Amino acid sequence: MLDLVKSINSVLWGYVLIFLLCGTGLYYTVLLRGVQIRRFKDGWNRVFGNITLKGEKAGKEGMTSFQALATAIAAQVGTGNLAGAATAIASGGPGAIFWMWLSAFFGMSTLFSEAVLAQIYKDKVDDEVTGGPAYYIKKGLGSNFLAYLFSISIILALGFMGNMVQSNSIGAAFSNSFGIKPIYVGIVLAIIGGFIFIGGIKRIASITEKIVPIMAVFYIVGSLIVVISNIDSFIPALKMIIYGAFNPKAATGGIIGATVKEAVRYGVARGLFSNEAGMGSTPHAHAVAKVKHPVEQGxxxxxxxxxxxxxxxxxxxxxxxxxxxxxxKYTGIKLTQEAFIRGLGSFGGTFVAIALLFFAFSTIIGWYFFGEANVKFLFGKKGLLPYRILVVIFIALGTALEVPLVWELADLFNGIMVIPNLIALLGLSSLVVKSLKEYEHNITIVDDKKYLDN
Structure with missing residues (x-):
C-alpha cells in the first residue's frame, strides 16, 4: 500500500500537478494582464495599512480583511518554509530557489483568482458566513460531485492527516532540542488547539492576527542576523541561485549532482506546496473577509x-x-538547523525549534479552519463537534506515531483536492476578469472625482 501511494504521488506531484498549477498561474497572469504586478501596491497598502494585533472581533459576518490574511498566512507558513527550501536546495541545488520564485510569481495570480471567487460565492450556514472552493465549484460550475470530492479530500488531507504531520514536526523538534517526550508536547498542543477550536471563528481570528505578525518578525529578524553576519557570502549566494537555475553542477562545483530538470521540479513543487496557490486551501480564509468588493481581498x-x-x-x-x-549534504529540517547553528551558535537549534512551534501550530489552526468550512458544507453545524474532537485526537497522535503511509496519504489527498479546484478556476475565469474590470473601472471613477475636486 505504501509503495503504491508513493508511486502515485511521484507522478501526481512530480509531473501532473506541477504543470497544471504552473499552467493555471501562467494562464491567469496573461488573462489578467499581470495583475500581481499592476495591483501589488494596492494589495500592499491594504495589508500594511490595516495591520493590527487587536482588530475588531470576528463573528457571524466574518473577519476583517487583515484577520483573513493572517489566517491564510498561518496555514501557508508552516514546516515547509523551514524544511521545504532546504529540501529543494539539497535535491535540486541552489537554482531550485529561482524556479521557486518563478512558480510563486505565477501563483500570485492564481491565488488572487481563488480569493475573488471565494468572495463572490461565499454563503451562510446557520447564519454564519463561510465559503471556499466547494461553494464556488457547486454554485459556479454546478457540479455537486466535484464539490463533494474537494470537501472530503481537504478534510482528510489537512484537517486530519496534515495536522498529524505538523504536530509530529513540533514534537520531534522539541524532543531534539529540549529532550521532551513528543507525546507530552502532543497533549499540550491538543489541549491548546481544542480551546481555540471551540471558540470558533472569533477566537481563530483573534489568535492568528496576533501570532502571525509576531512569528513573522521573529523569524525575519533571526534570519537577517545570520545573513548580515555572513554578508560577504550574500552576492555569491545570489549568483548560485541564478546560475544554478540553468547549470546546477557548475553553481556548486559539483557538490550537488543536480540537473536542470531536478532544479525545476524541486523548486516548483516545494514552492507550490508551501504557498498553496491553486491548491484550494487559503480561499476559505479569504471568503470570510468583510470587504466591499471581491477584488479587494484578491x-x-x-x-x-x-x-x-x-x-x-x-x-x-x-x-x-x-x-x-x-x-x-544534509536535507530537510536538519539542513536548516545546521545553517542556523552555524549562524547563531548553540542558540540556532533552539531558534529553529521555536520557529517550528510558531509555524506548525499556526498551520494547525489554519488547516483546522479550512476543514471546518468543508464540514459545514457537507453536514452543517451539527458536524462541527465530532470534527473538533477528531482533530484534537489526531494532533496528539501525530506526535506519538510516525506512520509513513499516513504522511503519503496526506500528500495524495492534497493532490486530489487540487484537481476540482483548478477545473473551477479555469471554468470560472471569465467571472474573475469581469470582477477585476469592474473594480478597476470604479477606481478610475473615484480617482477622477478626486482630481476634479482638487
Missing amino acids: VVGIISVFIDTFVILTLTALVILTTGSIET
Whole structure:
C-alpha cells in the first residue's frame, strides 16, 4: 500500500500537478494582464495599512480583511518554509530557489483568482458566513460531485492527516532540542488547539492576527542576523541561485549532482506546496473577509504568496547558502538547523525549534479552519463537534506515531483536492476578469472625482 501511494504521488506531484498549477498561474497572469504586478501596491497598502494585533472581533459576518490574511498566512507558513527550501536546495541545488520564485510569481495570480471567487460565492450556514472552493465549484460550475470530492479530500488531507504531520514536526523538534517526550508536547498542543477550536471563528481570528505578525518578525529578524553576519557570502549566494537555475553542477562545483530538470521540479513543487496557490486551501480564509468588493481581498491574496515565498522561504534559502551549510549534504529540517547553528551558535537549534512551534501550530489552526468550512458544507453545524474532537485526537497522535503511509496519504489527498479546484478556476475565469474590470473601472471613477475636486 505504501509503495503504491508513493508511486502515485511521484507522478501526481512530480509531473501532473506541477504543470497544471504552473499552467493555471501562467494562464491567469496573461488573462489578467499581470495583475500581481499592476495591483501589488494596492494589495500592499491594504495589508500594511490595516495591520493590527487587536482588530475588531470576528463573528457571524466574518473577519476583517487583515484577520483573513493572517489566517491564510498561518496555514501557508508552516514546516515547509523551514524544511521545504532546504529540501529543494539539497535535491535540486541552489537554482531550485529561482524556479521557486518563478512558480510563486505565477501563483500570485492564481491565488488572487481563488480569493475573488471565494468572495463572490461565499454563503451562510446557520447564519454564519463561510465559503471556499466547494461553494464556488457547486454554485459556479454546478457540479455537486466535484464539490463533494474537494470537501472530503481537504478534510482528510489537512484537517486530519496534515495536522498529524505538523504536530509530529513540533514534537520531534522539541524532543531534539529540549529532550521532551513528543507525546507530552502532543497533549499540550491538543489541549491548546481544542480551546481555540471551540471558540470558533472569533477566537481563530483573534489568535492568528496576533501570532502571525509576531512569528513573522521573529523569524525575519533571526534570519537577517545570520545573513548580515555572513554578508560577504550574500552576492555569491545570489549568483548560485541564478546560475544554478540553468547549470546546477557548475553553481556548486559539483557538490550537488543536480540537473536542470531536478532544479525545476524541486523548486516548483516545494514552492507550490508551501504557498498553496491553486491548491484550494487559503480561499476559505479569504471568503470570510468583510470587504466591499471581491477584488479587494484578491489583491490581499497576492501579498500572502509574496510573504510566504519571496520573504520567508527566500530567507531560509539565504541562511543555508550564506553559512555554507549546503556542503554538509544534509536535507530537510536538519539542513536548516545546521545553517542556523552555524549562524547563531548553540542558540540556532533552539531558534529553529521555536520557529517550528510558531509555524506548525499556526498551520494547525489554519488547516483546522479550512476543514471546518468543508464540514459545514457537507453536514452543517451539527458536524462541527465530532470534527473538533477528531482533530484534537489526531494532533496528539501525530506526535506519538510516525506512520509513513499516513504522511503519503496526506500528500495524495492534497493532490486530489487540487484537481476540482483548478477545473473551477479555469471554468470560472471569465467571472474573475469581469470582477477585476469592474473594480478597476470604479477606481478610475473615484480617482477622477478626486482630481476634479482638487
